[in-house]
Structure formats: C-alpha cells, structure tokens
Amino acid sequence: MADHPMRRNHLLIENVMKSYGGPEPALKSVSLDVSEGEFLALLGPSGCGKTTLLKIIAGLEEPTQGSMALAGEGLDTIPTYKRDIGIVFQSYALFPHMTVDANIRFGLDMRGMQGAEADERVAEVLDLVKLEGLGKRMPNELSGGQQQRVALARALAIRPKLLLLDEPLSNLDAVLRKNVRVDIRELHERIGLTTVMVTHDQEEAMSMADRVAVMANGYVLQHDTPEVIFEQPASAFIASFVGNPPAILLPVAQRGTDGYALAGAPFSPSSSTKSVFDQLEGRTAEMALRADQLSFADASEGMVAGEVHSSEYVGGSWLAHVAIGEHRIAVQSRDKPSHFGAPAHLRFEPSQTLLFDPDSGDRMDLS
Numbered sequence: 149m150a151d152h153p154m155r156r157n158h159l160l161i162e163n164v165m166k167s168y169g170g171p172e173p174a175l176k177s178v179s180l181d182v183s184e185g186e187f188l189a190l191l192g193p194s195g196c197g198k199t200t201l202l203k204i205i206a207g208l209e210e211p212t213q214g215s216m217a218l219a220g221e222g223l224d225t226i227p228t229y230k231r232d233i234g235i236v237f238q239s240y241a242l243f244p245h246m247t248v249d250a251n252i253r254f255g256l257d258m259r260g261m262q263g264a265e266a267d268e269r270v271a272e273v274l275d276l277v278k279l280e281g282l283g284k285r286m287p288n289e290l291s292g293g294q295q296q297r298v299a300l301a302r303a304l305a306i307r308p309k310l311l312l313l314d315e316p317l318s319n320l321d322a323v324l325r326k327n328v329r330v331d332i333r334e335l336h337e338r339i340g341l342t343t344v345m346v347t348h349d350q351e352e353a354m355s356m357a358d359r360v361a362v363m364a365n366g367y368v369l370q371h372d373t374p375e376v377i378f379e380q381p382a383s384a385f386i387a388s389f390v391g392n393p394p395a396i397l398l399p400v401a402q403r404g405t406d407g408y409a410l411a412g413a414p415f416s417p418s419s420s421t422k423s424v425f426d427q428l429e430g431r432t433a434e435m436a437l438r439a440d441q442l443s444f445a446d447a448s449e450g451m452v453a454g455e456v457h458s459s460e461y462v463g464g465s466w467l468a469h470v471a472i473g474e475h476r477i478a479v480q481s482r483d484k485p486s487h488f489g490a491p492a493h494l495r496f497e498p499s500q501t502l503l504f505d506p507d508s509g510d511r512m513d514l515s
C-alpha cells in the first residue's frame with residue numbers, strides 16, 4: 149500500500165443485497181471495507197456479481213437492501229454524478245469521434261470546468277498516464293493499451309475519491325495486459341487513489357491488489373491480502389481458484405487400520421506426518437496439492453503412485469500432468485518428465501498441504 153496515512157472504511161459496504169427479479173439474487177449479502185489509498189480486487193468467476201457490486205458503488209444500479217458510505221458520507225442519497233467516483237469499464241468506451249483531449253475534457257465539462265483550468269487538468273492526467281503530447285490524436289490512432297490509458301486518464305481527471313475499474317485489461321493481448329497491469333499499479337503507488345478493480349483473472353488480482361475479495365454466487369468468501377488468500381485459503385473453492393496452476397483437490401481417507409488412500413490409490417505418508425492424517429479420524433477430507441509442493445521420487449521413496457499423461461515446458465521447469473485414478477494433478481519438475489504412460493512416484497510434505505472438509509468445503513484446522 150502507498151505509504152501515506154490510511155483511513156479505514158474510506159469505502160464501507162454493509163449487507164448489500166441485489167435482486168434483478170430473478171429466482172436468485174445477484175448479490176446475496178456483501179459487506180466490505182476499503183481503506184483510503186487501498187487497492188482492492190474483486191475476484192470471482194463469471195456471473196458471481198462483481199460488475200453488479202461495482203455498478204451499485206457507482207450508483208448505476210440501486211441496491212435492493214443494504215447501505216454504503218464513501219469518506220464518511222452515506223451514498224444512498226447522492227446521485228451518480230455527484231459521487232466523485234471515476235469509472236473505467238471493460239470496453240474502453242472512448243468517444244470515437246472525439247480527440248483524446250476532448251474525451252478527457254468531457255467529464256470536466258459536465259462538472260462545469262472549462263478554459264485554462266481544464267487545459268491544465270487534461271495535460272496533468274495525460275502526463276500521469278504517460279501519454280503527454282498525444283492529446284490531438286483520435287482514439288483509432290492509438291494502440292489498445294494507449295486507449296485504455298486514455299480511459300484511465302478520463303476517470304482520473306475529475307480527481308475522484310474512488311476509482312472503479314471493471315476488467316480494465318480484458319481487451320488487451322497478453323503482453324499489453326502485463327504492461328498496463330504494471331502501469332496501473334505504478335500509478336496507484338504514485339497517487340495512492342483508493343481503487344476497486346473487478347477481475348476474474350486471479351493472477352491479475354493477486355499481483356495488483358493490496359487485498360482481494362474472492363466472490364462466488366453473490367457472496368464474498370474471503371477478503372484478505374494476496375498472501376493470506378494463497379497460503380490460507382478459507383475454502384476448497386478458493387484453493388482451487390488461485391495460484392498458477394491452482395491447487396488440485398484430491399480426496400484423502402483412512403483405509404484399513406494403518407493405511408490411507410489418496411484419490412483412491414494407496415498412500416503412505418511418512419511416519420513424521422502421519423499424525424496429521426490420524427486426526428481425520430475416519431473422515432474423508434479434500435487435500436489441496438500445488439504443483440510446486442510435489443516432486444518425483446524413486447519407487448521406494450514415493451508416497452503415492454500414478455502415471456504420467458503429458459508435460460509442458462513452462463520456462464526453466466516442466467509441468468507434468470500425472471493421473472492418479474480418476475484425478476489429474478500437476479507436478480513441477482526441473483528435469484523433463486517421462487513419456488506418456490510412465491509410472492510416476494510422487495512425494496510431498498503432508499504437513500505443508502491444506503485439508504478441507506468435503507461437505508462444507510471449509511479449511512480444516514489440524515494443528
């Protein structure tokens with residue numbers, strides 16, 4: 149986070165519910181707080197309610213229930229145009245028949261700022277997004293990344309109290325995405341503007357945000373720093389949603405008196421970590437395994453056996469896809485993995501893996 153004094157609850161969202169009239173509300177009950185100067189990412193799969201929440205904050209949709217405040221002021225009665233909120237949508241939505249300057253000036257005009265003051269403000273924000281000198285261009289004379297930065301400049305020109313970004317990078321190709329991602333984060337570090345960004349890309353959320361709110365089905369499941377979301381995911385869903393590649397979940401259960409089964413295959417944890425599994429006391433749990441927690445071993449040292457199905461070079465290392473029963477797991481390997489069908493003996497440190505309740509999906513605390 150930018151190092152300036154931060155106030156908690158700069159943006160406060162309390163029990164917001166939104167129904168569009170369908171059988172299921174788009175937002176069931178969402179409460180969130182965003183500190184002043186913080187960058188929050190709303191992360192979740194398609195249809196979970198991210199854009200709906202952003203629109204409600206912006207005043208483009210009314211909440212069915214719940215309340216919001218920005219900088220201590222209730223938002224309920226403040227009309228959209230008076231909310232001091234800058235918005236950048238998924239499609240950059242620049243006016244195609246207007247120059248860059250005119251695009252940026254538009255919002256200022258609406259707020260009654262004209263003449264030299266507006267000129268100065270336009271120059272200032274173009275400078276901020278590193279597009280100085282391009283004000284006379286038309287949008288179609290700019291690259292996708294530059295157009296997106298104009299959209300950002302337009303949102304910043306009104307000096308908003310809050311910046312809302314809805315999938316701002318989704319129209320850009322892979323390289324540009326990464327560049328603009330760094331640009332936006334850098335800009336955030338520089339001006340410290342409170343920002344809420346919607347994305348379904350976990351890498352984007354984890355790399356750009358100070359905190360991430362993971363959403364599913366109209367709820368916020370976990371709201372925390374990227375490190376905590378990654379290392380202590382609250383549920384199996386979150387574990388299997390974040391990380392590159394994300395964790396794979398495998399059922400683990402006791403089998404017989406002294407044995408265990410992982411994904412239905414015989415599994416022998418080392419004696420030092422057996423106590424972790426003994427605490428399951430006969431229940432079946434879901435174990436989250438990440439590619440970098442797994443390694444290939446000799447048959448005698450392996451804890452569980454499978455079969456190599458395919459592998460891909462990921463720059464500096466390989467990712468092998470190994471079948472254990474019906475399941476596929478990814479294993480990171482510095483050496484090129486064996487060919488299709490080769491037996492694979494795998495090791496991992498069970499005390500470093502996470503276990504989840506198979507019914508509720510909640511993380512099980514087996515310390």
Ligand SMILES: Nc1ncnc2c1ncn2[C@@H]1O[C@H](COP(=O)(O)OP(=O)(O)OP(=O)(O)O)[C@@H](O)[C@H]1O
Nearest residue numbers: 168170174192193194195196197198199200201348
């Ligand atoms: N204007 C609307 N009228 C009726 N239903 C809507 C409307 N807008 C969104 N919905 C529904 O509300 C739910 C949440 O939609 P929302 O656009 O907030 O999802 P999202 O998380 O932004 O998804 P995506 O990642 O695909 O953009 C979806 O089921 C959607 O079909």
Ligand SMILES: [Mg+2]
Nearest residue numbers: 198199200346
């Ligand atoms: Mg959306």
